[in-house]
Amino acid sequence: MPVTNRRDQERNAVSHKAIGRLCVYRRSLRKLQAMGKPFVYSHELATEASVSPAQVRRDLMGIGYSGSPNRGYDTSELLRSIAMLLDSPEGEGVALVGVGNLGRAIIAYMARQRPHLFVAAAFDSDPEKIGRVIHGCRTLAVEEMPRAVREHDLHVGIVAVPSAAAQDAADRLVAAGIRGLLNFAPVPLRLPESIYVEEIDLTVSLEKAAYFARRSQGAGLT
């Protein structure tokens, strides 16, 4: 019973936000599956993900998955459907540039959570760091990037270097064949249109949190 077929995926461009939510639903589904719960309702996934039940149904409709009106969605089947959409049949290794505090924290973090995305290769330009092994991942010189990326067939990169080095790191990743990347450096990267960039900007997030914290009824004490 192949619930979502390739054809659907090829056509329906699922929206950015929907993809993000599907990742979240998947996390809940994994938990439910581990708990042995065979079926789940949209409103249950909804509360877990802090969205509306209608939103969940829309999203699942978007990937072409159907549930049953009185039992809800089949946990395992839905999980498979989402995986079929999100996961690459090829490898899922990612290349990380910058093995400083942040880079090491990312490697450790990803080693702990075991999604099927993992840091397959880490790079740094500091000769001091070359050769060090962090969580089973050896640090290579940036010059090795083209070869290593090709060899491991990587498509996703992480930029975890200081701002000043970010553009160079990104350029190297792109040159090596990476097509999507996660940028932790608080600088706007200038890259080809075809490269997908996901920004993680700690400062901006914190400033937002600070701003909205201030106005959430705390009021007056300005």
Next chain:
Amino acid sequence: MPVTNRRDQERNAVSHKAIGRLCVYRRSLRKLQAMGKPFVYSHELATEASVSPAQVRRDLMGIGYSGSPNRGYDTSELLRSIAMLLDSPEGEGVALVGVGNLGRAIIAYMARQRPHLFVAAAFDSDPEKIGRVIHGCRTLAVEEMPRAVREHDLHVGIVAVPSAAAQDAADRLVAAGIRGLLNFAPVPLRLPESIYVEEIDLTVSLEKAAYFARRSQGAGLT
């Protein structure tokens, strides 16, 4: 020449996204100011932030700031206007829970970038870590949180603990008086409505990057 007054801010609830963009504009403005550029056009800020010029003008309109038709916006004045909106006149210290790899990386990161937000207090439940000083920030026991948060008058917190401990960390922060927080743990936090939560979900971001990397014209090799 007080360009944006408190009245405007109190009323116009600037949208979430607009706040995020204003943080980004500010970064560009600081750079421009440092370069001694006294005026800037919307299209310049726009390219820096990867948004449309119209978007920039809208956003600045939203905070009640006006430029001059032929010189653009006054760099310093605009910077002051944004600061007046975003920055708290009170302190800007934040409380961080979890001094593991990630927590330490965050402290280091924030110490490097010098926005006016800084980690004022770090907490951990591991007795082993209590007392350690990272970048001038001493690690305290979580039990000290209420006192320390009150003492430093903190309103923003960062949750950088493992998933299993995240809800507890968040609850403690909220109990101590924090009103906005940044959550790095990939679990949905159940908190009072009034608390603003900004999620930073590495796994979701990576999965999104991987997904869109795959479909950006790479095609066929599925």
Next chain:
DNA sequence: TAATGTGAACCCATTCACAGCC
């Protein structure tokens, strides 16, 4: 009865396009 699937309505953010200004 209580759930799903979905057209239609709604809402908010963004962009357009142009008047006004220097």
Next chain:
DNA sequence: GGCTGTGAATGGGTTCACATTA
């Protein structure tokens, strides 16, 4: 002439509400 400021048009994402189904 090229910029800003902004009403109007557009577009996309979310929610509504209800027909449908087991």
